Amino acid sequence: MKLKRLYLENYRVLRDLEIRFCPSTEPSVAFPRNYSLDFLVGVNGTGKSTVLKILWNLMQQLEGNPFIEYPFELEYELGRGNQKRTIKIANSQEDPETGDFTFTPTPLAWENGKPTAISRDILPELIVAFTTGSEAEWDVVGNTTHFDGGNLEVLQNLSQLERAIRELPGKQPNLETLLTENPEEGSRCLFIPTCQLPLVTLCGLLLDLARSSNNSSLSEVLAAVHLKQITGFSLKFRKTHQPAYVGDWDDVKNLARLASSCLHQGSDYLLVFDLTSDGSSIAQNIIDRFYSALELFKKLAQLTDVDENGQSVLREVNIFLERTDSKHPETDIEVAPLHLFEWLSDGEQSFLGRMCLLTLLDAREALILLDEPEVHFNDFWKRQIVQLIDKTLQERYSHILITTHSSITLTDVPREDIVVLDRNGNYTRNSFPPRLRTFGADPSDIMVHVFDTLHPAGALSVQRIEQELDNSLNRNPKERREVLEELLNKVVAQGYWSYLIRRELQAMKQE
16 A cells, blocks of 8 residues: 545645655665655644544545545555556546536545546555544544434344334444444454553564564564563453444453463453463464454454443453563662563553554555654654564555654655645645755754754753853853853853854954
């Protein structure tokens, strides 16, 4: 899957905006990769996250009954080589005689320039979205319903018996339960809420454990948070009378057959998995039972959904981790303790969980939307985002689109992989690549030339130094010299500002 072009006529702050993704069509010798990567950047308020939400909304709507309330054009590629197809979907058409554009909420589609029906066949195999911002915003965009859509068609398609059951007095059965008897035919759109990061982490760690040590994609990530491999986990289930999804208890039984032990109390079942002795084999068996680590996550996430009584099947997830040996001389003889995932700091949980998410997406042709995934990351962790993406998706034909404010992260991609959104006045109308080459650049240069900061240093330090250089405090020459010398010799770091102070002191000597 490869995004080519998105045009939006009028949506919130985005007006007459055209974004061209991965503009270079020539194969790159320096970057021989199958996957596509684009970063959306710009100052706050340019609509970066809005672009991701629109793409998410479009894919959700196109999967069902497409009704798009804003004019758009979307072009992308599916497949590769002789199987490559160019898809265009739009709801604004130009009249060939008058040149006028006509907007209709129901979009039309073309495959390789020929009209085609909008169906799952022209959509990516998987669309994944994750945000560190407001998840409600994504729900609002993605779950807009209309009177001519909604559940009317679904209700009309119910059998006579199902309609009769819904007419019985008392609590009505969950309509969603009746619709999901075959979850394999479910949505291709997968939104990852923050509350499911423990599940994402578990599935990512199991996948990494199942691989050989030479093929681990999380070794550097685990080392960054001072952890070894996963040593075990437990899942607590409750057998409910009205499950949110048909067949969910069969999934629990499949897991129970692979568990090291099972504890039963009332309607609760605790499955414990010991991975200390033969963890790689156990992890592989669990993944094989559900076909892939991603499918395992989707099943477990489904079991966390609540039924009409507010009950979920999966109640609790515990991940047991082992800390690396301490380098402190007084603790050399101590055995590294086991650690629960929930004991990690917010930053450690976020970093490990989001990196595990990337490892789950290595087996499909997917569109991956990540909204500022570096939130809670320190600068060292930000340096590893693109490297892990490259290691995970190198042989995949997916497109990953990321919004970011991290200048450090952008030093890992060429400028062709960066789209700068420019807001001029009230609206964002332009998109373009950065002016400077970004691969291997100094992060301070990216701060100035991409994020439009006047100086890479903090505002207070710049203001304080400029006050002394301009003598805006009206100091006498002797006092001013003392202050500048103190700044130069004891306070200001070597670089641009120390050079200006030194030059000013030399000029004062010549006066």
